[in-house]
Amino acid sequence: MIEVQGLTKHYGSVVAVNNVTFRAEVGAIVGLLGPNGAGKTTTLRMLAGVLGPTSGKISIAGSDLLESPLQARACLGYLAETSPLYPEMRVGDYLMYRAAIKGLKRRSRRDAVREALSSTHCDDVIDIRVSNLSRGYRQRVGLADALLASPPVLLLDEPTAGLDPNQIREVRELITTLRQSRTILLSTHVLAEVEAICTEAVVIHRGQLVAHGSLQELRASRHVADVALVVRDPDRLTPAICTELGWGLRPDAECAVESPSVEPRETLRFVVYPEHLTGSMGSKLEELVAVLVKRGVGVRGITQVSRALETVFAELTSETGTFAP
Amino acid sequence: MTALIATLRRELASLWLTPLAWILWLALLLIEGGVFASIVTSFATNPGLTLDVGPLQAFYGQSVFVPLTFLFVCPTLSMRAFAEERRTGTIENLLSAPVSAAAIVLGKYLALLVSFSVLWLPTLLYPLVLRSVAEVEWKVVASSYVGIFGLGAGFLAIGVLCSTMTRSQFLSLVLSSGVLLAFIVLGIGENVFDAGFLQAFCSHVAIQSQLMETAQGIVSARRLIFDGTLIAVPLFLSVRVVDSWRWS
Numbered sequence: 252m253i254e255v256q257g258l259t260k261h262y263g264s265v266v267a268v269n270n271v272t273f274r275a276e277v278g279a280i281v282g283l284l285g286p287n288g289a290g291k292t293t294t295l296r297m298l299a300g301v302l303g304p305t306s307g308k309i310s311i312a313g314s315d316l317l318e319s320p321l322q323a324r325a326c327l328g329y330l331a332e333t334s335p336l337y338p339e340m341r342v343g344d345y346l347m348y349r350a351a352i353k354g355l356k357r358r359s360r361r362d363a364v365r366e367a368l369s370s371t372h373c374d375d376v377i378d379i380r381v382s383n384l385s386r387g388y389r390q391r392v393g394l395a396d397a398l399l400a401s402p403p404v405l406l407l408d409e410p411t412a413g414l415d416p417n418q419i420r421e422v423r424e425l426i427t428t429l430r431q432s433r434t435i436l437l438s439t440h441v442l443a444e445v446e447a448i449c450t451e452a453v454v455i456h457r458g459q460l461v462a463h464g465s466l467q468e469l470r471a472s473r474h475v476a477d478v479a480l481v482v483r484d485p486d487r488l489t490p491a492i493c494t495e496l497g498w499g500l501r502p503d504a505e506c507a508v509e510s511p512s513v514e515p516r517e518t519l520r521f522v523v524y525p526e527h528l529t530g531s532m533g534s535k536l537e538e539l540v541a542v543l544v545k546r547g548v549g550v551r552g553i554t555q556v557s558r559a560l561e562t563v564f565a566e567l568t569s570e571t572g573t574f575a576p
Numbered sequence: 577m578t579a580l581i582a583t584l585r586r587e588l589a590s591l592w593l594t595p596l597a598w599i600l601w602l603a604l605l606l607i608e609g610g611v612f613a614s615i616v617t618s619f620a621t622n623p624g625l626t627l628d629v630g631p632l633q634a635f636y637g638q639s640v641f642v643p644l645t646f647l648f649v650c651p652t653l654s655m656r657a658f659a660e661e662r663r664t665g666t667i668e669n670l671l672s673a674p675v676s677a678a679a680i681v682l683g684k685y686l687a688l689l690v691s692f693s694v695l696w697l698p699t700l701l702y703p704l705v706l707r708s709v710a711e712v713e714w715k716v717v718a719s720s721y722v723g724i725f726g727l728g729a730g731f732l733a734i735g736v737l738c739s740t741m742t743r744s745q746f747l748s749l750v751l752s753s754g755v756l757l758a759f760i761v762l763g764i765g766e767n768v769f770d771a772g773f774l775q776a777f778c779s780h781v782a783i784q785s786q787l788m789e790t791a792q793g794i795v796s797a798r799r800l801i802f803d804g805t806l807i808a809v810p811l812f813l814s815v816r817v818v819d820s821w822r823w824s
Contacts, residue, residue, distance in 0.1 A: 296668070299668070299671075299672040300671060300672050300822070301668050301671045301672050301822065302822055303822040303823040321674045321675075321676065322674070324672060324673060324674040325674035327672070329668070329669070329672040331665060331668040331669060331672075332665075333665060335664050335665035335666045335668060335669060336666065336669075337586075337590065337666060338664075339589075339590055339593045339594060340586070340589070340590070340593075344589070348582055348585070348586045349669070349673070351578055351579070351581075351582035352578070352579040352582045352583065352670075352673045352674075352675050353673055353674060354578065354579070354674055396669070
């Protein structure tokens, strides 16, 4: 379990991370999202004990990282960004060394190393020098290092960076299987990765936590629905009607063409926000269509657009904050 | 303790897997061997040479090359200790592991100390060679090595501290060489200043004087305390610097 309370980090006058609070339970795979410079890596490095916070509390598997640093660090496996390794060492020797400094007993080190290498499909490079490894293998050896000693908490900074598609799939599968008895926090830019393997997401923007929850909750927190309507005469539709209905007309409605065969001006996007949904979605849609037909707009087609995490992420981290309803 | 030993072993392997330590070893043995050969030749070809010291004392205590070898051996050995870890980012793996800063610093330092001792080990052959033609005072040999080891240990600790201060190995080398050079220069002050505080201070930190004393079989508490301070203070500061990285 990871528990973070009021985590703040200042670099001089610059506030890199500001009062971040969240909690991740055992079995969760939490995606740490945010644009470049949002404070993701700083947050992850503070959780790994590499960087001390200016203020706030971090608890790793029940141990306070600041009060019992060694105990807390013994409970975590950390894959740093770019997976730094010692180039002159052989993979097996490197992992044996890491097993030793992580406090594994001499008798169990060899088995732990074999298991970690097997999990990350690196068995074949055990005798190869790190300097001769490809980027993908280096990443996987870093991951094997994080898995040594079976820590209950895994912190992974861009775990699939530099891997080929097959390796990405394997690492994602591995991470998914590891979640059973662990809490996994991974930082990534790849939103598809978060959608593929994460159960929750924490979104950080300009050092501040802007959203935390399951992926479904995150999507729902922005819009209950997003509907694309093909209409005969969009000019008859005024924003006032939309506001009256409680539906938002997207500012980029005219650009939201789902298919190039459809005339741009004939397709309109509507989004509904949770605060505007009083009844069921079905009745809301009926209401919308009825009003549009009554006003002579003419509905020729209706499609419910899936809200991709990417859109939610863009809205959460856009300069203006959110799209107005 | 396990982490300390693991760090020590890794550092040793790392040092001796790269050509650096081997090149240093070769250079040191060439210089020291050449100096020793010339001293012995000088004593052998000048039977009338009446000095109050023998060739071994001259080699360990009076040769200016012994302190000069500290100047390139200690900074070169220690320059990569932390600078390289920070440059490549491997320090993150160390700092996130359940190991204290003291264990990391001591593990690295002890590896350097072992390597330094290995570099000097072959010079033990010199008195063994000399024994076949002359009488060797083993007490003097032992005290000479106490002097060399004590100063080397102190300078390595300074090198470790300098290595914590920068991400560049070269800058670390320049920094620690500068500090060592300052000690050598201060030592000259022993013969420059009139009796007083400055002369006493310079005498206290003079490397050459310590080597001359130990080469005569004198191991004084004053020198041992000086060496101990030279080891303890930089290592303590190194631990503090490593800890401070978490708060920078």
